[in-house]
Amino acid sequence: MEPFEARDQFAFDYRMHEGSAMRVSHHFAGHTGMPVAIQTWVIAPGGFEGFHRHDGEGALQEFYQVLEGQARMRLGARTYDLGPGDSVIADAGVDHDLRNTGGTDLRVLTIWGPPGAADFSAFGSHQLAQQVRGAHSK
Structure with a gap:
């Protein structure tokens, strides 16, 4: 398999979770x-x-990052208005939905998979990220 894909090179139309049709690049x-x-x-x-959740044997966690456009994300009992660069994590078992609230196409990066953890503590960027988050929580 080639290690490069051009933007939208292998995109296809798809409808998820009884939502509206969207263009997906997997x-x-x-x-x-x-x-x-x-x-x-x-x-x-x-x-x-489409409002949904992933739990039970098919439990998934999902990361969403808005690349272009404006969105509203329902996540459990909370709602977030999102713009370019904003990110959301939908934990397994939590109801969620993403909606395009802008006047142009919404382009979103999604990463999803089974819940779990990885140890990145040996990497300097991870160490600095933890320090920055600690400084913001004070």
């Missing part, structure tokens, strides 16, 4: 060597993912 078709799926979704104005 990067490298899941052949990244990592236990996650990495996708880019393009959702038209007014479009939405």
Whole structure:
């Protein structure tokens, strides 16, 4: 498999969780060597993912990052308005939905897979990230 994919090279139309149709790029078709799926979704104005959750044997955690556009994310009892660069984690078992609230296409990076943890503590960028988060929580 080639180690490069151009933007939208292998995109396809797809409807998730009884939401509206969206354009999906499932990067490298899941052949990244990592236990996650990495996708880019393009959702038209007014479009939405569909309110859902992943629990039980199919439990998944999902990371969302807005690349372009404006969105609203329902996550359990909370709602977040998102713009470019904003990120959200939907934990397994938590109801959630993503909706395009802007007037242009919403482009979102999603990474999803089974819940779990990895130890990145040996990496300097991880160590600094922990320090920065600690400084913001004081």
